[in-house]
Amino acid sequence: MRMLSCEEVLANLSDYFDGECSSEFRAQLEDHISKCRRCRVVFDSTGTMLKILVDVEPFEVPLAVSARLYSRLQEVLSEE
Amino acid sequence: MTEASQEKPDAAEEDLRLIERVLGGDRQAFEALVRSHERRVFRVTLAVLGQVEDAEDAMQETFIKAYRHLKQFRRESRFTTWLTRIAVNEALQRRQSRKDHLPLDESSPAQHRDFPQRFEPWAADPENLYTKQELRELVEKAIRSLSAIYRETLILCDIEGMSAKEAAEVLGVNIAALKSRLLRARLMMRDALSASFEQPRPFGRRVVDTAAEVKNMMGMVLMRVARR
Numbered sequence: 258m259r260m261l262s263c264e265e266v267l268a269n270l271s272d273y274f275d276g277e278c279s280s281e282f283r284a285q286l287e288d289h290i291s292k293c294r295r296c297r298v299v300f301d302s303t304g305t306m307l308k309i310l311v312d313v314e315p316f317e318v319p320l321a322v323s324a325r326l327y328s329r330l331q332e333v334l335s336e337e
Numbered sequence: 338m339t340e341a342s343q344e345k346p347d348a349a350e351e352d353l354r355l356i357e358r359v360l361g362g363d364r365q366a367f368e369a370l371v372r373s374h375e376r377r378v379f380r381v382t383l384a385v386l387g388q389v390e391d392a393e394d395a396m397q398e399t400f401i402k403a404y405r406h407l408k409q410f411r412r413e414s415r416f417t418t419w420l421t422r423i424a425v426n427e428a429l430q431r432r433q434s435r436k437d438h439l440p441l442d443e444s445s446p447a448q449h450r451d452f453p454q455r456f457e458p459w460a461a462d463p464e465n466l467y468t469k470q471e472l473r474e475l476v477e478k479a480i481r482s483l484s485a486i487y488r489e490t491l492i493l494c495d496i497e498g499m500s501a502k503e504a505a506e507v508l509g510v511n512i513a514a515l516k517s518r519l520l521r522a523r524l525m526m527r528d529a530l531s532a533s534f535e536q537p538r539p540f541g542r543r544v545v546d547t548a549a550e551v552k553n554m555m556g557m558v559l560m561r562v563a564r565r
Contacts, residue, residue: 267453267524268520270520270523270524271516271519271520271523272516274523275501294456295456298456298457298458298459299453299456299524299527301458301459302458302459302527302531302534303523303524303527305459305463305534306523306526306527306530307495307523309463309464309472309476309530310476310491310495310496310526311495311496312464313469313472313473313476314376314473314496315380315473315476315477315480315496316376316379316380316383316477316480317376318375318376318379318396319389322379322389322393322396323375325393325397326371326375326393326396326397326400327368327371329397329401330367330368330371330397330400330401330404333401333404334364334367334404337404337405
């Protein structure tokens with residue numbers, strides 16, 4: 258199996274997480290990160306970061322913003 | 338696109354039921370539709386515009402347009418995707434007319450740093466290090482630190498669950514540019530959050546590092562003194 262360079266791993270990290278790599282490339286990337294500490298750190302923490310992004314559901318609508326939205330919609334819808 | 342961010346199939350079906358009722362003249366059903374999508378629309382308009390006041394205006398216009406054009410919604414795509422397109426277009430139009438707040442582009446020097454920059458492993462379960470509220474604040478701060486093109490790409494793809502192809506279409510960029518932005522956005526986010534999530538260093542290691550840093554700094558000070 259050809260050993261990927263760190264640059265190749267980094268350039269294809271997104272495609273790996275998005276499931277867009279071929280199974281052969283996937284195996285090469287996994288082989289590289291099992292042997293390279295720096296790439297493993299970047300790989301693991303990027304995966305964790307993506308999970309956290311979904312879990313925390315950032316940016317709630319402020320209550321006042323939400324209240325003004327419904328009042329504006331009521332106004333507009335009643336005119337239609 | 339992450340699996341966890343995929344919309345549940347029953348949510349899409351519920352949208353279709355509500356749309357039928359709205360088209361039949363039931364305004365309450367439109368309110369229910371707004372309730373289930375207001376957060377997504379707010380997040381998308383905020384991602385593009387960066388300021389709550391602007392995002393609020395764009396969100397209001399998005400829902401008004403959605404109501405007025407609901408008959409044109411074709412069921413080949415999900416309602417969520419259709420609504421997100423309206424929100425992104427509305428926000429992009431506002432950004433284009435706001436000449437004093439043009440987003441940074443890829444040529445900006447601030448974005449020319451090489452990523453990644455931090456290589457310490459993260460704690461095994463970093464979500465347990467903070468309360469949910471603290472965690473949300475950390476993530477929001479990190480997202481806000483990104484310039485607009487990275488912020489909007491990250492939110493559309495990694496929070497709203499759009500594919501790179503869909504996000505490229507709604508943002509009006511080609512797919513290669515979108516993918517390049519997404520990779521940089523993810524690496525910048527990872528770096529921005531690393532300080533909060535890295536494993537604490539073992540005490541001994543830190544002492545060695547500190548000793549090395551002090552030695553290095555002393556060398557620099559001595560060189561400066563010698564030049565005088």
